[in-house]
Amino acid sequence: MMKTLLPALAHAIVLDKKCMAYHALSLEGIKSQLQSLSTEVADAYNVIPNLEGPAFFASSLAMIPGTPIPPMLARITNGLSESLKLFNGRAFTCEYKYDGQRAQIHKLTDGSVRIFSRQMKESTTRFPDLVNMIKELCSPEVSSFILDAEVVGIDRKKGNKLMSFQELSSRERGNKQSSIAIENIKVDICVFVFDIMFCNGQRLLDCPLRKRRKYIHDLFQEKPGYFELAQQLTVSVTMLKTKEFYSGERILPKKPVYYKTDEQPELWFTAQQVWEIRGADLTLSPVHHAAIGLVHPSRGISVRMPRYTRSVPDRNSEDCSTATDIATMFKAQTRKMEVSSEGQE
């Protein structure tokens, strides 16, 4: 109840001590003073949720690695349209919601690493493997930090397949005194880091997410299946409308037989929208099948560095570029060195 009790206590103390010249203020003035007092203690609690000791009352508040901070929590919306409204047309970042367990990872100035749960309880003894990963993958110049991450169960024998929350929770717990034994861990974990709140004595919460992401990227070495940055995507409104459009019955249960590709995407859609794509070049591809057989017997043509430009509503799917069109475009472009060197195969 810290968000209720703390402001109340602060009000009581200040009013009792008559620290401010309240008699000189209007009622509205007093209210506004108390309001800002509430904000101040709430801010302090968000950095030092531990009311013992002098740190909480220090004038310059700083996080202290080893003392967990209240986690930033998600808020539920009614759906995409409501989220969209909140961002009011601006691009925003989406992040994959991993189904695991929240972990606030601290590295202390003495070199030790400690893990805290969403409820700010210490869970270091449950994750000795995570502690080792951090020590291994953190740049030596980083003396202290606080990271926000999701720990997910992972099956390394099945191509790093992520496991369900239930499987992760079947992992041993350990207790305050003793860590679980690293040798007979039955559920491996991968850590997906999505934020860094503090690093080398510096509070980072006030700098943009983009920048915090870059800090993580620069200060840690990623290791697939062990320590990864959370997957994210910055989305424009055009893309979102496309995300809404391709839903429901427009998602197909399986690949239609007349779709000629070896690609194995997660979803298949009906062909009903024509998109304009801009690219740097057309290249011969061992993977993609567009215009296969027209410029090379076994290779198709792909777009190098493709970017979505716009959808073309006045064309239906039968009116998009054909294999012949693509072959013609490929032959017309000036840079086509692969053709001459590999065309003889």
Next chain:
DNA sequence: ATCGGGGCTTC
């Protein structure tokens, strides 16, 4: 030595 339930923690 083994089992089961209450306690605790996660989501």
Next chain:
DNA sequence: CTCGGAG
């Protein structure tokens, strides 16, 4: 985690 009441 979700839900709903209090303010």
Next chain:
DNA sequence: CTCCGAGGAAGCCCCGAT
């Protein structure tokens, strides 16, 4: 709208009964 408590599923931990 924010805060907070109630309540639920699932799993490990621990301790007392057998």
